[in-house]
Amino acid sequence: MTDKPKAIVPLKTKKAAESASTRQDKSYQPQALEKKWQEKWEADKLYRAVIDNSKPKHYALTMLPYPSGDLHIGHWFSMIPPDTRARFMRMRGYNVMFPMGFDAFGLPAENAAIKDGIHPMKRTFQNIDRMRTQMKTMGAMFDWEREAISADPSYYKWTEWFFIQLYKAGLAYRKMSAVDWCPNCNTTLAREQVWGDDRHCERCGTPVIKKDLEQWFFKATKYADELLNFDGIDWPERVKTLQTNWIDRSEGASVIFKTEIGSHNVEIFTTRPDTLWGATFMVFSPEHPLVDEITTPENKAAVNEYKAQAARQTDIQRGAVDKEKTGVFTGAYAINPVNQARIPIWIADYVMMSYGTGAIMAVPAHDERDFAFARKYELPIIPVIQPEGQSEAPVLESAYVGPGIMINSGMLNGTKVNTEKGRKNPSIAAVLDWLTQQGIGKESVNYRYRDWLISRQRYWGAPIPMVHCEIHGWNPVPDDQLPVTLPEDVEWKPTGESPLKLHPTWKHTTCPVCNGPATRETDTMDTFMCSSWYHLRYLSPKYDKGPFDEAEYNYWMPVDTYTGGIEHATMHLLYTRFFHKALRDIGLTEGHEPMLQLRNQGMVLGEDGDKMSKSKGNVIAPDVLVNRYGADTVRAYILFFARWEMGAPWDSQGIEGSARWVRRVWTLFTDPTPPTTASEETKKNLRRKVHQTLKRVTRDFENFEFNTIVSSLMELMNEMYKAREAGAAGSDEWQEAQEIYLKMMAPVTPHIAEELWTNHLGKPYSIHQQGWPVVDEAATREDSIEIPVQINGKVRDKVIVPAEATEDEIKSAALASETVRKYLEGKEPRKVIVAKGRLVSIVL
């Protein structure tokens, strides 16, 4: 083992390569060392998580990847910091489960199949094998025996089963509506999957169009209020805000207006019922179902022309805020229920069918849009709120949206109006009560949030397990016929219909009710359905009596820490909360939330500061880095190079610093120990630094502050080099420093820590089964401290006092200083402030 290096190498003309390799025999060789330990840990099932009631459990979950085929540096950035934390929790005595799997359904594999004919199943499972191999080089503590793959029939059987449970609970329904369609992905999308000003597809960036289709939805809106409640969960404010804005609850009233002819009830939603008396016209969305019926013959032509024009426009054109308002009169009138006023009904494209009821009451005096519209078409404007202090109704230059008192509003005249929303506004509260009492309207809450559209016209997804019969309508596939599996022989054609629909036989089946001929639903489910419950499949991925084993559920759930990208704030993270609540009501899960704590990582950008992409050629391949530096160095750099929650551009030179650190640690632990000659003070200082670092590292792990963990360890290493120089090596304090150092390092760089622990310190395998060291608070305390002395806010001197010095002692020490006396010029200071243990501030 400790063979003397063959010092007498004949002549160095020999070849540089050989002398280098001789040197490497005792030097740090990460590739061999990492492979050795990874194999041993796997053979020993070191990271296998099994129920153990003697320990507190910790379920650490990180978002599962899509098997794109190659591991990306972004995967390292999202997985390694949570891995180090899971390891830390394990050393702290928790029984930790840290599972991994693949979100394996989805468009890329199917699109590739259209291009080259390779079956998505084949490609996906090949990609998974490749990525799993790559992931194993990370040295992470994934429990691979809990791996779950959403495209595996043993998994999607339960995705289908869950759909049926939701259907039976009345939470899944089929409806014809205008839905968002991505012409590139050839499928419908949920509202959450349409992004940005130009309303583009979240996946491919293509602007979406509207299509009228019959689709399956989940009744997510039933949980809107509950989803706004984040009590009891520790989630970032940012995510909570995004979800809250997405759901966008607004309080107001729904009021029924009757049409003059036909006496149709037209429901409108308003957040300003206190302005009802100022409603001088109504506006319907051009798509409103009543438009055709109420339009008078002489207005038919103009209305139809306007409708056609509106239909031609894209949502983006229609949605342009600064666009001039246009509209046409239908010839019909409605009766304002509060004052029986006869008011005209117009159609205009500034009213959207997709929000509220698609019809509004227009109050031009107190709404900017209605005001602009009324001015343009010379419609009456009646003020019903008078700014306080003004005696007359104001002449309006623009809509007045401020506070005041109600006027022109019958018996409610004089009621105060403030700028609060809902019942907090006395005028709104008064009108709500009055409306209810009169039976004209009622208090009402409206949301922007829509039900979750889950139908996708694609092949590579979990089939929607529903069967349609001419006589019995839609019925779920019986449990004993699950899973409905995907046929393997399909034609890859981008037709806009699922290949399942074009398959010659697959869709033909029998009705579960009458056994007569019936057809299967040929759409598949949104892949977000699969990822809404994967955390449950990890509990027991091979279990076949249900989606999960209850014993596992009872022990491990809920998820203690969940980590992933912020981009899922209103998609996956909202879906999975909805899903959990739905399952809870069905009686399958417990508690109100699936994930107690959430933390988001930022993004690794290319070296040019742009998003990494193959087309830009700025992609950093982790495999190359692992080959060159070893996984430990890459892990350390991943932690060190950026704030985890922020992300940053990659810096290829920066990794040299982490590589240097790892090598210097290796040298520190493997170089022969010089004789121990250090003073007591040196040893005490070393011990202090060790425990101070331990305190900080412990805190940083708790707080997900990974970058400072590595810098603290670098700092301590620098101190240890100095202590060694000062003769501390070999002392008891040195021994302790080495042990604590490796334990702190173990979560970050598990391989080198294990190697040094077992083979150089001779400690029992495995370091990863050691307890986390305990901070000796007494040891962290300084004996004496240097206290800066400020004069008029500027640091002029520093005095050294014993750590336990009283305020008075510190004060006199400061006043005794030469420099201070010079500034004082014999005068008494006006004021002396002593911040104990920190600073003295003298005011002249």
Place this chain on the structure above:
RNA sequence: GCCGAAGUGGCGGAAUAGGCAGACGCGCACGACUCAAAAUCGUGUUCCCUACGGGAAUGAGGGUUCGAUUCCCUCCUUCGGCACCA
């Protein structure tokens, strides 16, 4: 327009509770080792000044305070989300 996050050296970033701004690292400069280079080790590295010493500085301006990167107000910039939302 509304909501949210972030602005600190050439760069990534530090800074328990309002108390020495710039830890740690990259880069750069100089030095040692080397025939030389790489690696390694050491020293220095916010800016300005007539450099012993002093002044300025955490996006800008103001406020509170003995003292502000940190608290308050106004504004600017960047990024993200929402948006004729009734």
